[in-house]
Amino acid sequence: MIRNYFKTALRSLLKNKGFTFINILGLALGLAICLLITFYVVDELSYDRYNIKHDSIYRVNTDLKFSGTLTQYAITATPVANVLKTECPEVETAVRITPALNIRFKKGDEIVREDGATFYCEANIFDVFTLPLLSGDAKTALKEPNSVVIAESMSRKYFGDNDAIGKSLFLVTSGTSLKVTGVMKDMPVQSHFRANFLLAADPVNNDNPWNKLTAFATYVLVKPKANIKHLETKLNMAMQKGLEGSSTINYSKFSAGGNYFKLGLMPVTDIHLKSNRVMELGTNGNSQYVYIFSAVAVFILLLACINFMNLSTARSANRAREVGVRKVLGSSRKHLIFQFLAESLIVTFVAAVIAVFAAWGLLPLFNHLSNKELVINIQTASWLLPTLLSIVVVVGILAGSYPAFFLSAFQPINVLKGKIATGFKGGVFRSTLVVVQFAISIFLVIGTLVIYNQLNYIQNKDLGFNRNQVLILNNVNTLEHPEILKQEIKRLPGVMNATLTSFLPTANNKVLNYVSPGENKTGQSTQFWRVDNDYLSTMGMHIKAGRGFSDKFKTDSLAMVINETAAKTFGYGDNAIGKTITTGIGKDIKKYHVIGVVKDFNFSSLRDNVTPLVMALDNDWLARLSIRINTHNLPALMAQIKKTWKTIAPNEHFEYSFMDADFDALYRTEQRMGQLFILFTGLAIAIACLGLFGLAAYAAEQRTREIGIRKVLGASAAAIVGMLSKDFIRLVGISFFVAAPLAWLVMNKWLQGFAYRDNIQWWVVLLAGAGALFIAFATIGLQSFKAAGANPVESLRSGD
Known part of the structure; x- marks a missing residue:
């Protein structure tokens, strides 16, 4: 019987090729888009699940409230890991990780920068994260000083097809040779941080007092069925107890002013979509987009199903006589319903097959637009095929249910007399479908x-600075005398000005500090930037009051330029010039005098308000050289700049970007x-x-x-x-x-x-x-x- 249903259904579909084609096209298009979005959502939700013990891995976060400002860090104080390991029996182990800055390795005569994927970590990192070693022993790989574990791709990059174990990597930054003790598989893309180099280090020489309140990314592996809330409470009590005996801060006095430190545990699987804290180890996603695209997938699939219903109903007049004759000849309504559902399932199945090939063909374009590396492989097929089969059945029945019940309800006497429907005005349900369809379309x-x-x-x-025609040279901090490069480049025709600093409005190098704007005033959280005399003019910033830095004034070594928001926050109003700002504690106290107020400029995402910022003259060891240029003859000028670079630093890689492109990258x-x-x-x-x-x-x-x-x-x-x-x-x-x-x-x-x-x-x-x-x-x-x-x-x- 079932075979007969599908056989008859196939004949009916082939008889009406135009209707069948449009129906399959609509469903296939809807299913293909739904599949692509499903790939995206599944990929976003799969981050860090490659770890075998992902359900038991947590990151310790720090919330710091000071002077009314709440800062949320993805890192913790130095001793947290040891407290977890020694005072918390529900913890198996804890590991500290910190990014390695200014990392440059020597490859032949070339010096290669490897920032962003190089981390110092403790030896037990392999006990927490699943990082399989292709060669080497995970238990001992990072036990010895000056040892390094590298990713498989880095092994090929530096050593070709040769076995990297026992080989040396020369770390230009510190002038030391690192011994390769392990080669690990490349970390999956679906990880909230990706390491190509794991450097052995004992990042902590003194756990007491708590002299670094935000220092390391700390991960903890808890035992099964551990009470996370209880562990957080215990951890915060230990932190407060440790701070009471610290020479850095008196916690009782600190908290009396409404300030606090608070530690919290975040599941590692939540980090990618739910964490956007200061000092993240990588760039995270946004859960909003997962929700939005999930809704879009459901909407598009719904539109495709509505199409099926509308197109099937549109054929009702042509099929009315067929239904009437079948009923006169003895067919029951149940058999007719099965017949129409069979047609629906055939159309849905064919559309699903086409959709899979369409999604596969569109995947490269989708990857380009979404910046993903999605692939259809055996692992994907393991969940795709059952899911697709379920979709075929559900969509087939859902899309075919209304036509099936609608058409099968025709009365033979009315059909044969031509009284088969009341027309469009009587189709309340169909009218509702049109409203739903176009409401979704208008919404989108x-x-x-x-x-x-x-x-x-x-x-x-207007961001308060001019990001156009600014060339940024990276790796300048690798030079012994970067100021020489700056002066040589400023002499080139076409160069208007240049500044040495890593603190750029489009860069991620932001440093929070606490300053006291006057005697006996409460400390304020602020951005503290180290710049040179040419910074404000090179960036195209505008002085609202006072003046900028100048080499004509020797006292500018203890001068500050602050932004409008800082002047307002500090209570200066229009009288900021000449005010005193104090930084540091104990022997490190410095007093600066305000010489200028710069017009507010956006130095973070436009998602955030401008916050207080102070600038002081100081050398920046992570400096980059920003050059304001005339782009009239850009190729010739770039050639001259590169030539100057190679003259001063012949073995250093010439790497540059443009500030407007860096700004676009923020969004x-x-x-x-x-x-x-x-x-x-x-x-x-x-x-x-x-x-x-x-x-x-x-x-x-x-x-x-x-x-x-x-x-x-x-x-x-x-x-x-x-x-x-x-x-x-x-x-x-x-x-x-x-x-x-x-x-x-x-x-x-x-x-x-x-x-x-x-x-x-x-x-x-x-x-x-x-x-x-x-x-x-x-x-x-x-x-x-x-x-x-x-x-x-x-x-x-x-x-x-």
């Missing part, structure tokens, strides 16, 4: 326009998400139009006789088009009034994540509504003009 269009406008606002906002995630959103919105509209096309065909088919009579009585083609279109336009109008307020609420909440944002403009909402109406009318018009142009004789004959 408004969301896309808001995202585009916000990104455009970011690109054109690359939003840009990528915006591009994906535009793509998905376009596809959602295309799918919705397919559904509307099907419903328009249904309406025209149901009113064939009426159209023929109207034409015989003299109705014009325009009048008939208007008659067929007005009901659809009304439904699209309802969709607009449903979607517009929802889109405004959701996108306004998204914009709240930006401290500096463009408000939702009224024309954005109207444009989305007008666009939806135009697209709907264009889609309906194809069917309407076709119906209006039909021969009335044929129309009246077909209505018999």
Whole structure:
């Protein structure tokens, strides 16, 4: 019997090739997009799950509130790991990790910079994280000083196909040779930090007193069924006890002012999507995008299912006689339902197969847009095939259920008399489907326009500095006398100015410090930047009061330039010039005098407000050389700059970037998400139009006789088009009034994540509504003009 259902269903589908093609196309498109989004969501949710004991690994975070400012760190005080190991029986072990800065290895005559993927760590890191060694012994690999474990790709990079074990890597930074004691598999992309080099180090020489409150990323491996809340409480009590005996801070006095330190444990699997703290070991994702794209996937799949229902219902008049004859010949409604569901399952299965190949073909483009490295492999197939089978069954039954129950309910007597339906106006359910479809489409269009406008606002906002025509040379800190390079480059024609510092508005090198703005005043949390005399002019910043640094004033060695927010926070108002600011404690106290107030400039993401910032003249050992240039003849100038670099540092790699590109990189995630959103919105509209096309065909088919009579009585083609279109336009109008307020609420909440944002403009909402109406009318018009142009004789004959 079942075989007969599918056999009959296949014949029916092949008989109506046009209907079948459109139905399969809509479903395949919806399923393909749904699969791509599923790959993205699964990848985002899989971070750090490669660790065998991922359920038992936690990172210790620090919340520090001081002078009303809360700073959330991804790192902890020096002694936390030892406290966990010695005083907490529910802990198996704990390990400290810290990024290694200014790391340069020698490869032949070339010096290669390896910042960003090099970490100092304790030897027990392999007990916490799953980092399989291809060669070497994990138990002893990092026990000895000056030993290093390298990733497989780095082994090939530095030693080719030779065995790297026992070989030496010369660390230019410290002038020491590191012995390779292990080669590990490259860490998975789905890790919140990725290490290519693990350097042996005892990062702690003195755990007591707690003289470094935020120093190391500390990870703890807890025993099964450990009480995490109890462990946090115990850890905070130990921290407070340790601080009481510290020479650095008296915790009782500290907390009496409303200040506090608080340690918390975060599951390692939550870090990628739920952590955006100071001093993260890597760049994390955003859980909002996972939720948004999950919703988009559901919406697009829903649109595809609605299409199926609309297109199947559109064929109801053609299949009514078939249903009537089958019922007269003895077919039960149950058998007819099974018949229509079989057709639905066949269409869904074929669409699913096409969708898999389409998703596979589109994966490189999707990876490019989303900055992912997604692949379809055996591991993917292990969950994809069962999931796809489930989707086929669920979507097949869901999409085919309404046509099945609708068509099978026709009464034979009414069918054979031609009284099969009340037309479009009676299809309340189908009208609801159209409203849902276009409400989703309008919602996505408004969301896309808001995202585009916000990104455009970011690109054109006055940031308080000039990021254009600024060339940044990296690796300058590797030079013995970087100031010589600066002076030589300033002499080049086409160079307007240059500054030596790593503290740039588009860089991630931000340093929090605590300063006292006057005698007996409470310390304030502020950014503390080390710059040179040429910094303000090179960056194109504007002095609001006083002056900038100058080599003409020897007293500027103890001078400060502060931003407007710092002047306001410190209570200076318009009288900041000449005020005294104190930094440090004990013997390290320094007193600076304020010589200038610089106009506020954005030195972080526009998601954040400008915070207090002070600048002082000082050497920066991580300095980069920023050069303001004239780009009239950029290739020739770049050649001269490179030549100057090679003259001074012949063995150092010449590496550069442009400040405007670095600024764009701060918002690359939003840009990528915006591009994906535009793509998905376009596809959602295309799918919705397919559904509307099907419903328009249904309406025209149901009113064939009426159209023929109207034409015989003299109705014009325009009048008939208007008659067929007005009901659809009304439904699209309802969709607009449903979607517009929802889109405004959701996108306004998204914009709240930006401290500096463009408000939702009224024309954005109207444009989305007008666009939806135009697209709907264009889609309906194809069917309407076709119906209006039909021969009335044929129309009246077909209505018999």
